[in-house]
Amino acid sequence: MNEDSESRIEAGTVVYDPRSDKVGEYRGNAGPYALLRPVSGGREWEARPESLRPATAEERLSAEVRAVNRRSSTPGYPALEAPAPEPVPGCTACAEFAAQRAGAEARCDASAATDAHVLLRRHLRRDHWGTHPRRTFRFVPYLITQDDTAEPEYEAYCVSGEEADCGAASGPCASPAAVEEWQRGHTRDTRHVRYRRSFTDYAVLEPEGTRRS
Numbered sequence: 001m002n003e004d005s006e007s008r009i010e011a012g013t014v015v016y017d018p019r020s021d022k023v024g025e026y027r028g029n030a031g032p033y034a035l036l037r038p039v040s041g042g043r044e045w046e047a048r049p050e051s052l053r054p055a056t057a058e059e060r061l062s063a064e065v066r067a068v069n070r071r072s073s074t075p076g077y078p079a080l081e082a083p084a085p086e087p088v089p090g091c092t093a094c095a096e097f098a099a100q101r102a103g104a105e106a107r108c109d110a111s112a113a114t115d116a117h118v119l120l121r122r123h124l125r126r127d128h129w130g131t132h133p134r135r136t137f138r139f140v141p142y143l144i145t146q147d148d149t150a151e152p153e154y155e156a157y158c159v160s161g162e163e164a165d166c167g168a169a170s171g172p173c174a175s176p177a178a179v180e181e182w183q184r185g186h187t188r189d190t191r192h193v194r195y196r197r198s199f200t201d202y203a204v205l206e207p208e209g210t211r212r213s
């Protein structure tokens, strides 16, 4: 990269460093060097700015998978070994990972299949399964973390009806199962079959670095 394109790299961009053959988050410049940090956090390293290019989707994916695997072998995180996860019907994210996995299996690409498998499992754990570990989204320079002092809320709202929505609502529930139970009851009573569902949680921002040990 020349001076012009280098100045266009924004902090937080994930780039590929050919010298170390690693993918890292661009943090800024230190003298003549670019400071990169592993996607999963950890010690920064110096790279030659002119050799950097934005990481491809595939490179970012495999760096993320390695990070997930590393965390999963850390105490406090559930292990990933379990039966092959099943996509949840109707969920586009699930469908995407399942299609990725099926495509990789069709190509006999075992490592891509494993990647898709790991990402599907993580998505299931985060977005579908009951008690999940706290969700953590990376956001430079703050970490956004689910606030576990406040329970997430699930809610359904009946949008059946020709001219106007029926409007019946479950009210905030503590679990998806409670919402489904309410939907079944409402459908039994009214034959209404269409609902809008929502999920609400609370998040806190913590300056990065305060959580590192």
Ligand SMILES: [Zn+2]
Residues within 6 Å of the ligand: 088, 091, 092, 093, 094, 095, 123, 124, 127, 128
């Ligand atoms: Zn899903």
Ligand SMILES: [Zn+2]
Residues within 6 Å of the ligand: 158, 159, 160, 166, 167, 168, 186, 190, 192
């Ligand atoms: Zn209704």
